[in-house]
Amino acid sequence: MRPPKGYSPNTSRVAADSTGFPVAIGERDFLDFSHTATYFKYFGDSSPNYLKTAIWKGIVSNLKLDIIEELIKAIKGTVLFRRDRSNSRIVICKMACHKNGPQMAAEITIQKSKSVTIYFYSTKIDYAKDHIENVIIPRLNKIIEPYTTQPEESNLVNISFCMHSMEGANIMSRQLLCPSWEEIRGNYPYNDTQIDSLFKLENPDRHGKFIFWHGSPGVGKSFLIRAAIQKWKMHVRCMYIVDPENFFNNANYMQEILLHRPEDADEDDDMYAVYDDEEYNESPEGSKFRLLIIEDGLNNLLTETRNEREGAVSRFLNLTDGILGQGLRLVFLVTSNEKINKIDDAFLRKGRCLQELEFPEFNEADAKTWLKTQDKKFWNKLPTKTQPQGIQTYSLADLYSSVTFNDFDLSKKSKETKVGFL
Secondary structure: OOOOOOOOOOOOOOOEOOOOOEOOOOHHHHHHHHHHHHHHHHHOOOOOEEEEEEEEOOEOOOOOOOHHHHHHHHOOEEEEEEEEOOOEEEEEEEEOOOOOOOOEEEEEEEEOOOEEEEEEEEOOHHHHHHHHHHHHHHHHHHHHHHHEOOHHHOOEEEEEEEEEEOOEEEEEEEEEEOOOHHHHHHHOOOOHHHHHHHHOOOOHHHOOOEEEEEOOOOOOHHHHHHHHHHHOOOOEEEEEEOOHHHHHHOHHHHHHHHOOOOOOOOOOOHHHOOOOHHHHHOOOOOOOEEEEEEOOOHHHHEHHHHHHOHHHHHHHHHHHHOOOOOOOOEEEEEEEOOOOOOEOHHHHOOOOEEEEEEOOOEEHHHHHHHHHHHOHHHOOOOOOOOOOOOOOEEOHHHHHHHOOOOOOOOOOOOOOOOOOOO
């Protein structure tokens, strides 16, 4: 995390264009200027040094924004600047110090249900840094840690389900239990390297807008989607499109989903912001991209589809680098249960396609290896499959069925029960 921009006492801001005429300053510009001016005024001719950023993530929903008053009290601060919004607060405080001590300041930012971030500055590094790490941070931990997510909740992820109705987009949210990539990595021996590379991207939307996964039913695509959500959960808002046909063919429905602002999104939500290259790559604290999951949707993106539904395909492409998509941090994860011969080249263009991956079934040797990792006694318990002559293959669902036991067979008829007393 880098310190906020513009805190050097030598920095100035001129509200004029190249011709010298004054330009309009919006409310947001004014607030930004006031925020920076606070540091100039407090530190005066002294040069403040950025010391440390303390971040508490995984904040649960019962965090009150009023906790900021407790934090100010804990650092023995005096408020110099305050900005309050419905879902976020920012305060700049001068910190009490002994008579001959250095000037110290703290900037506290709270985003409800997201994070607490505090930047520390001082005119002297050594004393102030030691004081912050050994006195201030432990004091703040006691206040904030009760609000952080407990370990047992770490695999719970919020996801919104979207469906078209007579009134428009119907969006309902719920928590979903998702496995970690580390837990299920062994299920994808043929693609683990590519998946690893994808999941290591903190800002995947910086590298492309479309992820295409395809393969026969049962190879683990849906399971992997849940792992992706879990892997990116600190950086993503997930939306599952229940009815892909309506999404592609109904412009109003598509627009409602893309411009939908969740209830817990504050005015500074970076999902709606446009960055320059330097800022974008820094992944600002609290920023989130939007992951739209469309299962069985690749048939809408094939070459032959464009001849039939040119408008729908063009509209979808416009979401990536057209006018409609500007300012929206979007990644589409689209899957198919069929073998894909030809995705429209327009979607595979560099800068648009983040990943295109086929998921094969296990060959016999790898299937036995997988079974052995579950339990050595299963190594030769391959499921019986009727397939055309050739190499025998097994889906992940086939293998899981081999290690799952049922104590009864629902296909058997029950014994005839005679009338009478037992």
